[in-house]
Amino acid sequence: MTPPARPPLTPLEHDLAGLGRSLAGAPGEPVALPTRNDAVVVRVGDVVVKAHAPGTDPHALQARLAACARLRGIALPPLKTTVTWVGGRPVTLWPAGEPVDHADPDAAPWEDAARLLAALHAVPLRELPPLPPAGGPARLARTLARLDGDTTAEADAVRRAAARLPRVWEPPSGAGLTHGDWHLGQLVRHGNGWLLIDADDLGGGDQAWDLARPAAWFAAGLLDPEAWRRFLSAYRAAGGPALAGVADPWERLDLPARALAVQLAAGALATARRESRPIDEVETALVDACRRIAAL
Known part of the structure; x- marks a missing residue:
């Protein structure tokens, strides 16, 4: 062909x-x-x-x-x-590097990704040039703005979930080095291993934000529980500071995961509207997650 x-x-x-x-x-x-x-x-x-x-x-x-x-x-x-x-x-x-093969989810490098994030989070900000705040919270606000003019029930559910989120995000114990927009698409294989890419949102912030996207996918039923366990276990085993000192990781992840669920749902609705199509099964699951957040 x-x-x-x-x-x-x-x-x-x-x-x-x-x-x-x-x-x-x-x-x-x-x-x-x-x-x-x-x-x-x-x-x-x-x-x-x-x-x-x-x-x-x-x-x-x-x-x-x-x-x-x-x-x-x-x-x-x-x-x-x-x-x-x-x-x-x-x-x-x-x-150029080799990206993660999204057609083969079983081969996704969850442990390597977790160890890279733990290593990034362990770097003191003082050892780097002065950096702006990490871009996660600002990205959430920009994505929500893409729903302007959308009067559907799905958009209303996302807005109601967003209203349950705090308006100011503060790290639990000071800002640490944070990627700001992490997901598997932010990895490439180069040389002898995997490396992080996309520095557009790198800066000081709440490091739990970097774990929030897979946490949100897991909470929405879109990430295999075993993949989530592997990722979380590898991050903690590597001494990842975002979860240091807490027995239950959701003490740190709950609010960032809710925020990412809202962001992902808002982005999905905006994309579907731009493409003049109904939302698909994955996008529906994200909107349903927002309905649960709004009901809390």
């Missing part, structure tokens, strides 16, 4: 590909990679070029790049530690 033809590159993607060719060892055909709606990513050979969202603070991004360069063995180091500009967008350059 002939694979479907790739759509032609947009002007911005074409310019990013040109930048990638200048650094790639063996350039090859440029490929636009799937990503969030507000970012543009192109791979050229062994180089990945990312145009960050319009409005990205270049000074914060610069600090996050410098931090990644120091997080050897934990985060993928950038090819350049300075922000480049293309088409008025801040751009960063990275070595």
